[in-house]
Amino acid sequence: MNLSEERTCQITGGVWLIGIGVLFATGWWWPGIMFVIGIATIVQGLMERRGWDSFQPGIWSLLIGVWAYYRFNVPMALVALGLGMIVVAIARPSVFSKPKPFTDNTLE
Numbered sequence: 389m390n391l392s393e394e395r396t397c398q399i400t401g402g403v404w405l406i407g408i409g410v411l412f413a414t415g416w417w418w419p420g421i422m423f424v425i426g427i428a429t430i431v432q433g434l435m436e437r438r439g440w441d442s443f444q445p446g447i448w449s450l451l452i453g454v455w456a457y458y459r460f461n462v463p464m465a466l467v468a469l470g471l472g473m474i475v476v477a478i479a480r481p482s483v484f485s486k487p488k489p490f491t492d493n494t495l496e
Contacts, residue, residue, distance in 0.1 A: 393436075395435075396432065396435040396436055399431065399432075399435055400428055400431060400432040400435065403424075403427060403428045403431050403432075404424065404428050407420075407423070407424030407427065407428065408424065410424075411424065418456065419452070419453040419454075419455075419456035419457050420453070422449050422450070422452050422453030422456060423449075423450060423453045425446075425449045426446045426447065426448075426449030426450035426453065427446070427450075428446075429445050429446035429449060430443060430446035430447075433446065443479065444476070447472065447475055448472060451468040451471060451472055452468075454468060455468045
């Protein structure tokens with residue numbers, strides 16, 4: 389799905405408006421805003437096909453929101469960090485998965 393920049397901004401804006409609307413309705417501003425940030429970041433990255441570059445900050449925003457929900461509990465921080473490390477190890481593309489660029493070794 390290759391969308392124009394304008395449509396991508398419209399979709400991301402819609403996600404933000406829905407998220408802010410839910411926060412107004414529930415009054416759950418903190419850490420709810422962290423979940424809105426995380427979801428909007430992931431949606432925008434998927435729409436722009438940026439992959440890992442936008443997925444990672446979205447996941448960290450969600451994990452900070454979970455940590456704040458549990459009142460900044462130290463064991464929850466360790467669980468969030470562990471989950472973050474696992475997601476990084478599984479989801480990040482390997483540096484070695486890209487083919488090497490072509491090099492012309494002939495001399496003229």
